[in-house]
Amino acid sequence: MSKSCETIHKLIRGLPKHEFGHSPQEFPAISHEIPSNGISLMYEKGEFGHGEKRIVWVGINEADGRFFDRIKDHFPNEKRESSILRGSIGGALLARHPGIRDNIENCISKFIKDNISFSVIEVNQCQKRVEIKKQLVGTVAQCKECNPSHDWLGLHSDKDKIVKHGLWQVQHINHAPFNDNDMLRFKEFIENGQRRTGLGKRGNSQ
Numbered sequence: 001m002s003k004s005c006e007t008i009h010k011l012i013r014g015l016p017k018h019e020f021g022h023s024p025q026e027f028p029a030i031s032h033e034i035p036s037n038g039i040s041l042m043y044e045k046g047e048f049g050h051g052e053k054r055i056v057w058v059g060i061n062e063a064d065g066r067f068f069d070r071i072k073d074h075f076p077n078e079k080r081e082s083s084i085l086r087g088s089i090g091g092a093l094l095a096r097h098p099g100i101r102d103n104i105e106n107c108i109s110k111f112i113k114d115n116i117s118f119s120v121i122e123v124n125q126c127q128k129r130v131e132i133k134k135q136l137v138g139t140v141a142q143c144k145e146c147n148p149s150h151d152w153l154g155l156h157s158d159k160d161k162i163v164k165h166g167l168w169q170v171q172h173i174n175h176a177p178f179n180d181n182d183m184l185r186f187k188e189f190i191e192n193g194q195r196r197t198g199l200g201k202r203g204n205s206q
């Protein structure tokens with residue numbers, strides 16, 4: 001599955017990388033670049049795989065039309081409970097710096113603002129989003145070459161699966177990875193999304 005993982009990282013190389021921004025006002029400014037439904041791939045400063053930014057998180061919206069809201073759940077100033085990503089990062093931050101407990105939400109927000117960026121892929125069918133997310137997580141988690149850096153914050157997590165597999169999530173890490181047909185379909189979603197983005201439209205594609 002290392003080969004599949006490499007292909008995935010090459011396919012997503014050209015996708016725009018969005019930042020979370022440093023003020024609550026900055027995030028809505030990119031809303032027009034986020035499709036209504038899709039898959040988000042998150043990267044982290046200092047983390048690389050296959051010569052590209054390494055995927056550290058895969059997210060989707062399960063409720064149709066709520067993709068932007070789901071990404072916003074990770075955004076600074078939102079409640080930690082609203083996002084598993086925030087919870088996982090918070091746990092590792094606390095393990096490394098126990099003294100920040102009283103200020104943990106701000107520390108999580110600062111970490112995300114300073115370190116996390118993301119790309120999006122439009123996928124309108126919920127069932128497909130769920131399926132592709134599981135396959136992506138399985139492929140990346142089981143890849144032998146997507147190793148975390150020695151400084152990766154996740155190595156401080158108390159969750160063995162985060163430490164071992166280098167993703168901030170633990171569900172679906174044993175899922176079957178992409179096969180050749182899955183890869184072709186994934187490529188089509190990326191290419192279709194790039195065509196639509198080129199038209200500058202949001203939320204009206206089927």
Ligand SMILES: [Zn+2]
Pocket residue numbers: 002005006049050140143144145146
């Ligand atoms: Zn890999």
